[in-house]
Amino acid sequence: MQLFGHPRQGASHDIPARVDEFVKRTEGILGSAEVVIREHTLVPFYLPLRREIDAEQAISAIRAGGLGGIKARLGILASGFGAANPLKACMVCVKVDGLDRGVSSWHLDHQWPGAWICLLHDAVLQYGLGKVNAEGRFHWYLPQDIAFAEASKTPIDGSAMQVLRKLTACACGLGRLPQGFHFDQTTLAQTYQSRMIDLGLASPSGRLRSARFAEALASICEPLSRLHGMEILAGVASGDTGAFSRLMQERRSTPHPLKHLIFVTLLFESWQAFTSSYQQELGNAPFVKDETNTGKATVLEDQDHSRSQSVAEDVRQGMSVTRAAEAAGVSVATAIVWSAAAGVPLSRRPKKLTPRVRAQAVASLKRGHDKGVVASLVGVSIQTITFLLRSEPGLRSAWNAARLARARKAARTAWTRAARRFHSPMQQVLRQREPAAFAWLYRNDRQWLQQFTVETLLKPRPTNNAHIDWNERDRVLSASIEIEARNLVQTKGRRLKLSDLCNAVPQLKALFSKIRKLPLTRAAVASALSHRS
Numbered sequence: 218m219q220l221f222g223h224p225r226q227g228a229s230h231d232i233p234a235r236v237d238e239f240v241k242r243t244e245g246i247l248g249s250a251e252v253v254i255r256e257h258t259l260v261p262f263y264l265p266l267r268r269e270i271d272a273e274q275a276i277s278a279i280r281a282g283g284l285g286g287i288k289a290r291l292g293i294l295a296s297g298f299g300a301a302n303p304l305k306a307c308m309v310c311v312k313v314d315g316l317d318r319g320v321s322s323w324h325l326d327h328q329w330p331g332a333w334i335c336l337l338h339d340a341v342l343q344y345g346l347g348k349v350n351a352e353g354r355f356h357w358y359l360p361q362d363i364a365f366a367e368a369s370k371t372p373i374d375g376s377a378m379q380v381l382r383k384l385t386a387c388a389c390g391l392g393r394l395p396q397g398f399h400f401d402q403t404t405l406a407q408t409y410q411s412r413m414i415d416l417g418l419a420s421p422s423g424r425l426r427s428a429r430f431a432e433a434l435a436s437i438c439e440p441l442s443r444l445h446g447m448e449i450l451a452g453v454a455s456g457d458t459g460a461f462s463r464l465m466q467e468r469r470s471t472p473h474p475l476k477h478l479i480f481v482t483l484l485f486e487s488w489q490a491f492t493s494s495y496q497q498e499l500g501n502a503p504f505v506k507d508e509t510n511t512g513k514a515t516v517l518e519d520q521d522h523s524r525s526q527s528v529a530e531d532v533r534q535g536m537s538v539t540r541a542a543e544a545a546g547v548s549v550a551t552a553i554v555w556s557a558a559a560g561v562p563l564s565r566r567p568k569k570l571t572p573r574v575r576a577q578a579v580a581s582l583k584r585g586h587d588k589g590v591v592a593s594l595v596g597v598s599i600q601t602i603t604f605l606l607r608s609e610p611g612l613r614s615a616w617n618a619a620r621l622a623r624a625r626k627a628a629r630t631a632w633t634r635a636a637r638r639f640h641s642p643m644q645q646v647l648r649q650r651e652p653a654a655f656a657w658l659y660r661n662d663r664q665w666l667q668q669f670t671v672e673t674l675l676k677p678r679p680t681n682n683a684h685i686d687w688n689e690r691d692r693v694l695s696a697s698i699e700i701e702a703r704n705l706v707q708t709k710g711r712r713l714k715l716s717d718l719c720n721a722v723p724q725l726k727a728l729f730s731k732i733r734k735l736p737l738t739r740a741a742v743a744s745a746l747s748h749r750s
């Protein structure tokens with residue numbers, strides 16, 4: 218496979234490998250390695266539920282090396298959902314694409330694990346038979362070239378459709394989260410638990426109400442278990458809820474994202490409802506005073522409130538935290554957090570944090586660096602940094618403010634820079650180019666975004682050749698590629714490389730960055746490169 222510089226590695230459609238090599242060989246026309254991974258693979262689906270540091274390791278492994286171990290590291294192999302993600306397509310989309318552009322293409326939102334509906338046409342997706350067996354696995358196909366099978370062997374009724382729609386929307390939501398977003402596992406578990414208490418699936422103290430929970434879970438898993446690749450859920454549908462109740466507990470190993478999505482589908486009205494509950498939970502981390510709004514203290518249960526006060530008071534009077542914790546019957550960590558929330562400074566007995574290292578870490582956090590960055594910078598674990606953030610009065614809000622400022626600057630810069638690249642930029646185009654920046658600005662900096670749109674995007678500019686007929690271009694270019702490819706195969710006597718085509722058809726090189734607008738050209742290139750002499 219010439220694009221990846223290796224006969225087999227790389228070309229897997231779901232989790233690729235050797236992406237750096239791919240970017241080098243395509244001269245970056247599809248974007249940097251990060252962009253290729255983010256916009257053209259299923260990798261973004263697996264990262265938000267991993268820790269930041271695991272995600273970074275996975276990305277660099279995908280950029281550099283072979284596939285070995287990556288699927289295991291992302292938790293795909295052990296999931297029970299099968300390691301091969303089938304290629305999926307909406308038959309209406311295939312037809313419409315064919316009529317519109319002459320060829321059909323794969324839609325990323327159809328490929329996420331758990332996505333089984335085309336949200337545009339409300340049609341159940343079918344899965345491709347050509348690619349999933351071992352023999353066809355490393356060939357490239359377009360939807361028009363392969364045979365499809367029905368997702369479910371039995372008919373899908375109205376209530377099952379509803380489950381599928383919701384799960385699909387959740388899968389797209391997870392796959393399309395802003396780059397670099399990672400769920401905090403503790404907050405996530407709290408989000409689930411609060412909602413389960415609200416729904417009566419758990420008692421007010423958080424104890425699982427097994428019978429009700431099993432019943433609710435079965436109602437979701439029964440229709441899902443009839444889908445291709447989801448058969449493992451048949452067990453859950455008949456009452457094995459263990460795998461799911463374990464999700465509520467904070468654990469080191471992260472389950473397959475699909476299990477989370479099924480849980481979200483079960484508990485929440487929609488993906489949006491889930492993410493806003495999560496945000497709320499994140500803002501209301503228990504026992505930590507909200508320092509940005511002095512006076513608006515987080516609500517504690519009465520009993521905990523008085524206990525936390527007495528712990529803080531004991532420590533203020535000079536009692537050791539360990540003894541204060543013992544007296545109140547809570548863990549030492551809780552006592553430290555309570556004291557910090559009450560603004561009582563602690564005399565610390567650092568384990569790995571010497572005063573110098575500590576000062577370094579605090580300074581770095583105040584500049585808004587990520588926990589993982591700070592941890593590796595000063596050489597301690599991420600848990601230590603997390604603990605530092607919780608135990609140093611005022612540090613978390615300073616850190617949050619600095620991170621907000623950094624994120625804002627990054628998003629605004631990305632957006633402005635993208636706009637400058639176009640002669641007459643349009644918001645839709647910029648959105649496609651910078652989805653993460655757009656998502657961030659839309660959510661957090663909307664006023665600036667609107668102002669930018671009014672002042673920069675909508676301002677009329679002098680135009681020349683603004684109207685380009687892409688269809689005509691596509692027809693001309695694809696035709697000349699077909700002709701040149703035939704000549705080249707005869708003269709070279711070997712399989713063609715992309716560079717052969719670019720040299721023979723200079724316009725191809727010039728327009729390669731626009732290849733998404735040129736479906737016929739793309740098909741002509743694919744066919745020319747796969748043709749044996």
Ligand SMILES: [Zn+2]
Nearest residue numbers: 307310335338
């Ligand atoms: Zn469709």
